[in-house]
Amino acid sequence: MGGAAAATGAARWIQRLSAARISTEALERGQSRVIDASLTLIRERAKLKGELLRAMGGVKASATLLGVPLGHNSSFLQGPAFAPPRIREAIWCGSTNSSTEEGKELNDPRVLTDVGDVPIQEIRDCGVEDDRLMHVISESVKTVMDEDPLRPLVLGGDHSISYPVVRAVSEKLGGPVDILHLDAHPDIYDCFEGNTYSHASSFARIMEGGYARRLLQVGLRSITKEGREQGKRFGVEQYEMRTFSRDREKLENLKLGEGVKGVYVSVDVDCLDPAFAPGVSHIEPGGLSFRDVLNILQNLQGDVVAGDVVEFNPQRDTVDGMTAMVAAKLVRELSAKISK
Numbered sequence: 001m002g003g004a005a006a007a008t009g010a011a012r013w014i015q016r017l018s019a020a021r022i023s024t025e026a027l028e029r030g031q032s033r034v035i036d037a038s039l040t041l042i043r044e045r046a047k048l049k050g051e052l053l054r055a056m057g058g059v060k061a062s063a064t065l066l067g068v069p070l071g072h073n074s075s076f077l078q079g080p081a082f083a084p085p086r087i088r089e090a091i092w093c094g095s096t097n098s099s100t101e102e103g104k105e106l107n108d109p110r111v112l113t114d115v116g117d118v119p120i121q122e123i124r125d126c127g128v129e130d131d132r133l134m135h136v137i138s139e140s141v142k143t144v145m146d147e148d149p150l151r152p153l154v155l156g157g158d159h160s161i162s163y164p165v166v167r168a169v170s171e172k173l174g175g176p177v178d179i180l181h182l183d184a185h186p187d188i189y190d191c192f193e194g195n196t197y198s199h200a201s202s203f204a205r206i207m208e209g210g211y212a213r214r215l216l217q218v219g220l221r222s223i224t225k226e227g228r229e230q231g232k233r234f235g236v237e238q239y240e241m242r243t244f245s246r247d248r249e250k251l252e253n254l255k256l257g258e259g260v261k262g263v264y265v266s267v268d269v270d271c272l273d274p275a276f277a278p279g280v281s282h283i284e285p286g287g288l289s290f291r292d293v294l295n296i297l298q299n300l301q302g303d304v305v306a307g308d309v310v311e312f313n314p315q316r317d318t319v320d321g322m323t324a325m326v327a328a329k330l331v332r333e334l335s336a337k338i339s340k
């Protein structure tokens, strides 16, 4: 079921309920029960994994997958709602193995664990609106962070999810983080096409909220006048592809997160050149190579407290699932980065 179908479903539900004269309070109580049930499954899985890791001892941080299959805040295609299961499938696909490039074992829960997906479509189907839905996403992230040493590595979803995720990370840690944001787009419109939760506006919400001290955007090659103005307004460090050969040295040797709560890494798969990752909604030529991205991530110095991989659209992937493997490898290498 796509985002549009879910929205229709929700509208139908509300209609039916009001026809049956169910009060708004009764509807809200029902929605709350569904939300509580959703959070309970995530909480119990996180608790179990946290207990296991604490019993093993000596683990400071373990990357924990949390899927957020949300696509309806995309301004173009909604396929990213279907990405999380495809990424998991590719992570464990028999064509590769469980070692990361620098030799960590993904099979080892001290490196990577999984608490499943936030049931976005099921919650929307009950008529829950975005404001509340975004809080459910934030709550889910905090639930993972409640369990030391779990650190959230979120599978999108369109890029709108980064706002509730970063908000949760910053609120939970009690201060701003530095954000490394890899993307063809700055996603910093004040309000794109009337939607404050748009995937093209998430970083405006993040900056307004004061959740980031520094925001570094890398891979930009589709940026409007407003994107540049908003960047200036919020003091964003915008690195454009047209000067990448000049900036490479610096970007491949970043040191972030000192004096704040750590580093958040947000990877929009469309930061990559479409030759490497065709399965995205917004195909934008002239992007980073996969190795460019890995060099930036592997050489990054800093305490990565959480991250996301967003905008993979399985509905636009090649038949052999090439972009799923690309998204999976980003997740694998980010897990290596986060875990310690």
Ligand SMILES: NC(=[NH2+])NCCC[C@H](N)C(=O)O
Pocket (backbone or CB within 6 Å): 075, 158, 159, 185, 186, 187, 199, 200, 222, 224, 268, 270, 282, 311
């Ligand atoms: N998260 C994303 N992929 N955002 C793409 C935003 C595209 C939008 N049309 C723009 O002008 O920037």
Ligand SMILES: [Mn+2]
Pocket (backbone or CB within 6 Å): 159, 183, 185, 187, 199, 268, 311
């Ligand atoms: Mn983006």
Ligand SMILES: [Mn+2]
Pocket (backbone or CB within 6 Å): 183, 184, 185, 268, 270, 271, 282, 311
């Ligand atoms: Mn993008």
